[in-house]
Amino acid sequence: MLDLRLLAGPIERVPAVDARLVALCPLEEKIVTGSAAGELVFHVFGAIAHFERRLIAERTKDGIAAARAKGRRPGRPPIDPDKVGAALKLVQAGLSPTEAAPQVGLGRATI
Numbered sequence: 001m002l003d004l005r006l007l008a009g010p011i012e013r014v015p016a017v018d019a020r021l022v023a024l025c026p027l028e029e030k031i032v033t034g035s036a037a038g039e040l041v042f043h044v045f046g047a048i049a050h051f052e053r054r055l056i057a058e059r060t061k062d063g064i065a066a067a068r069a070k071g072r073r074p075g076r077p078p079i080d081p082d083k084v085g086a087a088l089k090l091v092q093a094g095l096s097p098t099e100a101a102p103q104v105g106l107g108r109a110t111i
Helices: 008-019 036-069 081-092 097-104
Strands: none
Touching: 081 097
């Protein structure tokens, strides 16, 4: 079922803009919302975009479920606590996180 709440923002703006005698005319898609046909195309594109987002979400959930069924753990691998401890000791000893990161095999942002 189409969730119109996701389209509410852009769809609600069209009448407000039309009331000011201004029409939306995107540069990429030659659509003018000042006409009935243009407004229809705008709504159809919004519905298609929503449909695509829902399909991507469903496929992602299905892929994660299939991976778990095969015994895999999707996502990032857990960080080795020994590496984190070693990195913290290096930082406490006076090294910057940028210098400590390659020495323990972690990223700077992780430290």
